[in-house]
Amino acid sequence: MIFDPSISYDVVLQDIPAVPFVDYWSGLFNLNQTFMDDIHNRSEKCGYTSFMEEALTFPPEGLLPAPPNVDYSMPGCELWNDIFSAVSLVNPCFDIYQVATTCPLLWDVLGFPGSFDYLPEGTQIYFNRTDVQKAINAPIQEWEECSSGILRTDTSEYSSLSVLPKVIEHTNNVIIGQGMLDYIISYNGTLMAIQNMTYNGAQGFSHGPQTWNDFFVPYHSELSLGDLAGAGVMGKYHNERGLTFATVQLSGHMLPQYQPSASYRLVEKLLGRVKTLGTESDFSTQKGNFGNGFNFITANVTK
Numbered sequence: 086m087i088f089d090p091s092i093s094y095d096v097v098l099q100d101i102p103a104v105p106f107v108d109y110w111s112g113l114f115n116l117n118q119t120f121m122d123d124i125h126n127r128s129e130k131c132g133y134t135s136f137m138e139e140a141l142t143f144p145p146e147g148l149l150p151a152p153p154n155v156d157y158s159m160p161g162c163e164l165w166n167d168i169f170s171a172v173s174l175v176n177p178c179f180d181i182y183q184v185a186t187t188c189p190l191l192w193d194v195l196g197f198p199g200s201f202d203y204l205p206e207g208t209q210i211y212f213n214r215t216d217v218q219k220a221i222n223a224p225i226q227e228w229e230e231c232s233s234g235i236l237r238t239d240t241s242e243y244s245s246l247s248v249l250p251k252v253i254e255h256t257n258n259v260i261i262g263q264g265m266l267d268y269i270i271s272y273n274g275t276l277m278a279i280q281n282m283t284y285n286g287a288q289g290f291s292h293g294p295q296t297w298n299d300f301f302v303p304y305h306s307e308l309s310l311g312d313l314a315g316a317g318v319m320g321k322y323h324n325e326r327g328l329t330f331a332t333v334q335l336s337g338h339m340l341p342q343y344q345p346s347a348s349y350r351l352v353e354k355l356l357g358r359v360k361t362l363g364t365e366s367d368f369s370t371q372k373g374n375f376g377n378g379f380n381f382i383t384a385n386v387t388k
Contacts, residue, residue: 086260086355088340088348089270092245093281097152098274099165101137104128106271107168113184114172124164131162140277143293149281169268173200181269183337197230243278250284257285257327262351264336264343265320272332285326297321298363300331302347304375305368314346322362329354331362 091098104124107114111121128134132153140149154162172179180186180199191198196210204210211217212228219225241247253259261279263272280289300320307313320332331351336343340351349368353359358369365377 086262086351088262089264089267089338090261090275091270092249093243093274093278094152094155096154096157097277098270100154100163101133101152101277102271102273103164103168104133105137105273106268110184115175116171120171124168127161127164131159131164133164137273137277140280141273142280144291145280145289148288180337182339183266183343184268185266195230245278245282250282253284253327258355259327260329260331260351260355262340262348263330263332264338264340265332265334266336267338269338276330279328279330284328287326290323290325290330292323292325294321297323300333300347300362301365302350303366303368303377305346305371306373306375312345315344316346319344319347329362
């Protein structure tokens with residue numbers, strides 16, 4: 086199971102779907118019409134619009150050609166970065182991992198609450214504390230949540246073009262979760278990667294999102310105000326030939342952080358504790374009269 090994964094070229098996951106993403110969440114970006122017209126024109130000229138239209142065909146009509154600007158050699162086509170720069174003027178606290186974030190800039194004990202590091206005066210990053218490093222038998226050294234320069238020598242193919250289809254074929258139980266508020270790896274980018282992936286005798290999904298089923302997250306009791314989590318229909322899901330793709334509304338890049346209850350339900354599905362992600366039943370670890378499976382329509386019918 087992987088959440089908001091980097092399984093294809095950066096241009097596929099970011100630049101090609103960037104303009105449709107901004108269109109969909111236009112109220113959260115609040116960009117002026119002149120800029121919007123410009124990025125739409127550039128998306129057309131860079132070949133992004135036509136590529137995405139071809140990639141999101143259900144069922145696929147064949148393997149996709151090499152993505153445009155895959156090596157970032159085309160001038161004026163780095164739309165993802167240009168959009169980020171523009172929205173950061175409107176919303177200096179814009180979070181590439183969860184685009185509904187606004188100012189003031191929040192802080193967390195890991196020191197990386199959003200698009201950039203932030204350490205308020207008088208605070209300390211938790212895992213940089215010597216006592217914490219000693220307690221967990223970690224090396225006494227500088228720690229960062231997102232370190233640079235990692236895996237720069239990795240020349241392997243992206244997983245959707247190499248190992249991921251084999252994992253699906255060997256397990257017939259792979260789940261990809263996708264937070265819909267994630268800008269750094271967007272929904273359409275992940276879906277394009279799936280549509281170009283051949284596994285278990287066919288390519289991609291044969292049915293488009295308009296036919297997918299509701300992803301139901303059980304109503305449940307909360308142990309405290311510190312672990313509040315949503316319930317009900319939280320997105321859509323689709324399964325074909327051993328691969329399940331689930332979208333999660335109100336979630337950014339880190340699904341367990343933004344939607345812990347939905348993430349937990351995905352774990353239950355992976356472990357076989359629930360038949361489908363549409364099953365309206367309690368969590369397997371919490372039973373009670375929470376209203377799951379309750380038919381509100383028939384219950385309110387009066388004779």
